[in-house]
Amino acid sequence: QKEVEQNSGPLSVPEGAIASLNCTYSDRGSQSFFWYRQYSGKSPELIMSIYSNGDKEDGRFTAQLNKASQYVSLLIRDSQPSDSATYLCAPGDSGAGSYQLTFGKGTKLSVIP
Amino acid sequence: DAGITQSPRHKVTETGTPVTLRCHQTENHRYMYWYRQDPGHGLRLIHYSYGVKDTDKGEVSDGYSVSRSKTEDFLLTLESATSSQTSVYFCAISVSGNQPQHFGDGTRLSIL
Numbered sequence: 001q002k003e004v005e006q007n008s009g010p011l012s013v014p015e016g017a018i019a020s021l022n023c024t025y026s027d028r029g030s031q032s033f034f035w036y037r038q039y040s041g042k043s044p045e046l047i048m049s050i051y052s053n054g055d056k057e058d059g060r061f062t063a064q065l066n067k068a069s070q071y072v073s074l075l076i077r078d079s080q081p082s083d084s085a086t087y088l089c090a091p092g093d094s095g096a097g098s099y100q101l102t103f104g105k106g107t108k109l110s111v112i113p
Numbered sequence: 114d115a116g117i118t119q120s121p122r123h124k125v126t127e128t129g130t131p132v133t134l135r136c137h138q139t140e141n142h143r144y145m146y147w148y149r150q151d152p153g154h155g156l157r158l159i160h161y162s163y164g165v166k167d168t169d170k171g172e173v174s175d176g177y178s179v180s181r182s183k184t185e186d187f188l189l190t191l192e193s194a195t196s197s198q199t200s201v202y203f204c205a206i207s208v209s210g211n212q213p214q215h216f217g218d219g220t221r222l223s224i225l
Binding site: 031032034042043044045046049088090092098099100101103104105106 | 144146153154155156157158161163171203207209210211212213214215216217218219
């Protein structure tokens with residue numbers, strides 16, 4: 001059973017601060033990693049993909065990947081109240097012919113105005 | 114937005130009745146997935162498809178069956194619904210196994 005661990009939160013940060021969301025995964029062979037944002041009552045929405053070790057930046061979002069430590073993180077700079085949501089980490093499963101993602105249970109982020 | 118339509122969006126039914134949920138895509142993606150999402154459990158994979166008539170079980174497949182007779186449609190059937198199947202069901206699609214999945218708006222299913 002593949003495991004994906006995220007701090008459930010809630011993580012509260014003041015508006016304008018940096019929010020740091022962390023994720024560890026058990027599948028050592030995972031090669032693809034995705035972050036989704038899910039507003040209450042809505043479907044998950046892809047916000048970041050990362051495939052290589054290091055940092056990947058997209059606007060206010062930065063994904064960081066360390067495959068050796070089996071760790072992936074998401075930084076949100078200049079946090080806004082509209083960033084308040086649950087963030088899901090989803091590594092891709094390894095193995096030939098595997099087409100699945102394993103989702104963490106999510107970290108709930110609250111940005112305080 | 115990815116062209117994914119789930120129907121119905123809401124359904125209330127009784128224990129023991131059959132239920133079919135439909136996922137329709139206009140993206141011509143090969144891979145389609147059905148998840149359920151419950152408080153405390155997160156998103157869990159029920160079944161997935163990697164082509165027409167090609168399907169496989171996920172983590173929580175008991176009590177569910179699927180069919181895919183056309184690239185664009187993926188059906189999820191609860192043969193005899195139970196209260197434990199009350200959940201929010203999401204369909205997702207993907208170009209390939211190593212690419213991100215994109216989700217439909219979900220179906221909220223209540224079984225009384």
